[in-house]
């Protein structure tokens with residue numbers, strides 16, 4: 585069953601001081617099924633992150649439609665959805681993980697994960713248990729749990745980031761280079777969580793430079809070519 589459908593997506597960026605236009609994504613058509621894990625690959629600057637950010641509504645494209653099968657709203661064009669609908673979707677249905685941690689200052693790693701669980705309506709006891717479980721799973725050093733992540737290493741920040749998104753168990757999880765700064769052991773942990781999320785029915789769309797990682801996990805891989813997609817082959 586189609587879950588996400590993109591039609592004619594086009595996103596430009598104006599570089600005002602140079603009077604130039606960057607054509608980040610041109611006329612992109614794409615669809616994916618519920619429960620799939622689709623990987624996007626392609627050259628640096630080919631527009632991969634722009635696609636994810638357009639789905640998450642960080643960017644508003646010039647043209648095109650992004651239809652999402654929401655549990656609450658049914659089929660919704662994410663470009664036309666109201667702010668209220670987008671806030672709801674980000675809270676309950678669509679997650680976004682990048683390699684950068686963008687969180688409330690003066691909030692510890694443990695509190696950040698607990699808050700993420702609490703935001704979905706679960707109790708404080710559940711949030712506390714879940715936070716400990718997921719931070720242990722990602723092998724974040726216990727000494728760091730009650731400190732502020734702004735001083736963490738890239739890999740530590742990323743583990744907190746993915747923990748925050750994973751505990752919400754979103755229906756669609758967008759992964760923007762989540763393994764970029766990780767060592768092999770941490771990558772393995774991320775892989776296990778992604779596999780578990782997939783088994784529990786989460787649909788995943790991810791940008792990765794690590795082809796081996798994608799080959800092992802993805803159902804399909806698409807390659808960005810001239811700001812548009814070509815199917816690079818089914819991995820499974």
Ligand SMILES: Nc1ncnc2c1ncn2[C@@H]1O[C@H](COP(=O)(O)OP(=O)(O)OP(=O)(O)O)[C@@H](O)[C@H]1O
Pocket residue numbers: 597598606607608626627628629630631632633634635
């Ligand atoms: N906010 C922005 N303002 C101006 N230009 C942007 C912005 N975001 C992206 N771009 C430009 O759009 C193009 C596509 O960027 P995007 O980040 O989507 O590429 P990417 O394929 O994800 O690259 P990478 O693999 O290096 O992360 C690039 O030329 C980039 O410089």
